[in-house]
Amino acid sequence: MRVNSWTPSEEDEESDMASQASYEALEPATLGARLRDVPGLAERVGGAPETWQVREVGDGNLNLVFIIEGPAGQVVVKQALPYVRLVGDSWPLPLYRAFYEFHALDRQARRDPGAVPEIFHFDEAQALIVMEYLSPHRILRHKLIAGERVEGLAARIGAFCARTAFRGSELSMASAEKKADVALFAGNVEIPAITEDLVFTDPYYAAEKNHHTPGLDAVVARLREHVALKARVQRMLMRFASNTETLLHGDLHSGSIMATADAVRVIDPEFAQYGPMGFDIGMLTANYLMSYFSQPGHRGADLDSYQEWLLEVIEGTFAAFETEFARLWDTERTGMLYPRCLFEAQGHGSAPARAALLREVWQDALTVCGIEMHRRVLSLAHNADFESIADPALRAPLEARNLMMGRELILGAETIPDAVALCAMARRYNGACVT
Amino acid sequence: MRVNSWTPSEEDEESDMASQASYEALEPATLGARLRDVPGLAERVGGAPETWQVREVGDGNLNLVFIIEGPAGQVVVKQALPYVRLVGDSWPLPLYRAFYEFHALDRQARRDPGAVPEIFHFDEAQALIVMEYLSPHRILRHKLIAGERVEGLAARIGAFCARTAFRGSELSMASAEKKADVALFAGNVEIPAITEDLVFTDPYYAAEKNHHTPGLDAVVARLREHVALKARVQRMLMRFASNTETLLHGDLHSGSIMATADAVRVIDPEFAQYGPMGFDIGMLTANYLMSYFSQPGHRGADLDSYQEWLLEVIEGTFAAFETEFARLWDTERTGMLYPRCLFEAQGHGSAPARAALLREVWQDALTVCGIEMHRRVLSLAHNADFESIADPALRAPLEARNLMMGRELILGAETIPDAVALCAMARRYNGACVT
Structure with missing residues (x-):
């Protein structure tokens, strides 16, 4: 079939369950271990993942944001949360917004080079984007x-x-x-x-x-x-x-x-x-x-x-x-x-x-x-x-x-x-x- | 994945080949035999499919249109052509438009009952819709x-x-x-x-x-x-x-x-x-x-x-x-x-x-x-x-x-x-x- 047969009403639940099953909110202590195999990341941060310094930043209304620092440099890790923290977890919000954020960043980077942070990695199941650390912005x-x-x-x-x-x-x-x-x-x-x-x-x-x-x-x-x-x-x-x-x-x-x-x-x-x-x-x-x-x-x-x-x-x-x-x-x-x-x-x-x-x-x-x-x-x-x-x-x-x-x-x-x-x-x- | 990963540039060719492989333009002589197993059609037209009267009608710019007549009644069969006949087959046109026509008819029938012909059957591979015969319209x-x-x-x-x-x-x-x-x-x-x-x-x-x-x-x-x-x-x-x-x-x-x-x-x-x-x-x-x-x-x-x-x-x-x-x-x-x-x-x-x-x-x-x-x-x-x-x-x-x-x-x-x-x-x- 040539046409798009995807309908959110059917697939939302299924794939929400699928991604929520493997989805795990990031924690500073285990961040290095979870990201150690991301292609190119070890080189960019430098040193052994267990030695990486991890700081949580951001206001965290909708997302977790961490800065990972190593001897070679720093990156930002942003992960969508499955709810709006501003009003507690009573307001669920789909993790797939990370997918759209990734695609939007990709298009913005092509349409206006240098306007947005460089993207190093996107993990759809974890709703997670690893990107350039902007400093001293x-x-x-x-x-x-x-x-x-x-x-x-x-x-x-x-x-x-x-x-x-x-x-x-x-x-x-x-x-x-x-x-x-x-x-x-x-x-x-x-x-x-x-x-x-x-x-x-x-x-x-x-x-x-x-x-x-x-x-x-x-x-x-x-x-x-x-x-x-x-x-x-x-x-x-x-x-x-x-x-x-x-x-x-x-x-x-x-x-x-x-x-x-x-x-x-x-x-x-x-x-x-x-x-x-x-x-x-x-x-x-x-x-x-x-x-x-x-x-x-x-x-x-x-x-x-x-x-x-x-x-x-x-x-x-x-x-x-x-x-x-x-x-x-x-x-x-x-x-x-x-x-x-x-x-x-x-x-x-x-x-x-x-x-x-x-x-x-x-x-x-x-x-x-x-x-x-x-x-x-x-x-x-x-x-x-x-x-x-x-x-x-x-x-x-x-x-x-x-x-x-x-x-x-x-x-x-x-x-x-x-x-x-x-x-x-x-x-x-x-x-x-x-x- | 929750999102629509369909992109026309990739799938168009594939599924076009797939549907064009099985697609066969209708002909009056074999129409009865090809449609004999359509659910409910035999009852609606009546008699044996080989005795059905088939007339080609319509101006045929974009489609073939036939009227099938039997002792119990008549139906219209509309099939999309893979090209615009107005300018010869040099202007190809996708067969999937029958899919959109079917979905549009379905929505119009629900939004304004009685406004459009009743649909009896849709065959996506053949780009074919069997519908109510309107007479004396x-x-x-x-x-x-x-x-x-x-x-x-x-x-x-x-x-x-x-x-x-x-x-x-x-x-x-x-x-x-x-x-x-x-x-x-x-x-x-x-x-x-x-x-x-x-x-x-x-x-x-x-x-x-x-x-x-x-x-x-x-x-x-x-x-x-x-x-x-x-x-x-x-x-x-x-x-x-x-x-x-x-x-x-x-x-x-x-x-x-x-x-x-x-x-x-x-x-x-x-x-x-x-x-x-x-x-x-x-x-x-x-x-x-x-x-x-x-x-x-x-x-x-x-x-x-x-x-x-x-x-x-x-x-x-x-x-x-x-x-x-x-x-x-x-x-x-x-x-x-x-x-x-x-x-x-x-x-x-x-x-x-x-x-x-x-x-x-x-x-x-x-x-x-x-x-x-x-x-x-x-x-x-x-x-x-x-x-x-x-x-x-x-x-x-x-x-x-x-x-x-x-x-x-x-x-x-x-x-x-x-x-x-x-x-x-x-x-x-x-x-x-x-x-």
């Missing part, structure tokens, strides 16, 4: 809370978003190859379902897992009573769940970026799925804006200049995205979409077609941005930018600015011309009292 | 050329479009089930590729398989030089190829509908694929409009009244679509999209959300409609409405009206408020000289 979110700047951040991530969006779509890929990949990733149901619920739906009603800062009730009520707002959010959910334009990172926020003072990598694509081209850059922008709005809780005299730097990062990221997208459009448009026979070969350029497409990508990005600004303050997984502001009386008005700007982005996505206007809007809310 | 296109009316046509097909669109989407389906089905249909690459090329791209450049009526050169040039027009068509192609809102019929025109004076069935979903909700009704509307514009080549004194009846069918189809979609929205909205917890459970209705969604479906439908009006006159597969007008000097100006209205639909989809305005536009072009 730190999680970008922590650096932004600490007020640190990263040289070249905007250019690097803007290019990453453009390259993965363009090269993962039928602007570039052969349709048969791309459709086979869509079928592969369509096997991932539970992970997108988390985004679908937590991001697009929970913020807009009194969902069980929600919580928000006291003092926000009036603003939250304003969001939840707005039928047109919820209609736009659900329309975006429909586009997120029923759109296979390109392979997304799927969770691109400042916690999925590691950086030094001038080097940047993207990590953790375990939420990779096919979706709209504007999704990744929209979610990322929301996280920059939340950093922006939270800064009065973290900065002193350098508040203004650091906030302005964050807006420069936003403008720069979109500029880099558009520049790189345009370059790829002109040099790598080999897929079936917008073929040259319709444009260049007829003696006129395709720039208006590209501009019209990017205009829609921009509007999707703004809508996703607004939704992400809501869910990180109202739904289950809040972010440290706001959460690390201990005083709710200081935190609430900052979160309120963020919520109300999110609302304006969702309702007015098609009226905001560009990233300059977006940043001007952020400055306006930054001075506002909206509680 | 005739192909709707032939009836429209002959000036015949069909009572209830608009209501029946409008409801079919609404039911298949709604019940095949995550407005209704559980996400896991829908995503598994998306993965299944993602195995179909070659069939969508035909639509992608012939419908969305070929009309807008001098593609090898194109032909058009002499006298249209100036109009064709106006279409092909219009960059914004081609940009909108390619954006729609991107939406068609990268959108899994619902399972489409994929080729819903007046040749895919069989009717009596007052009964209607939908046939031939071998181009079924996931795509935007507005696709089927948009393509169908184009075919009604092409019937409308072609009528001066077919009618006499009854021209005006018959053309007005066709516009009533268009208005009625959209009215029935919206009414049925609204009914299902209120009674069967059980999927993850637009959940009741966000609307009804918060004390306000969801009608504005439904209206906003239907507005986008409408605009997609108009865009698809305009594109279909172009491709049927400029690309490979013309339709009989125009082709059966023997005199090119009569045909060309009628086709020109159709082409120019298609252009306005594509460029102005968001400015046309409703089906009444659409039909008013058709009347305007119908009196116009646009060559």
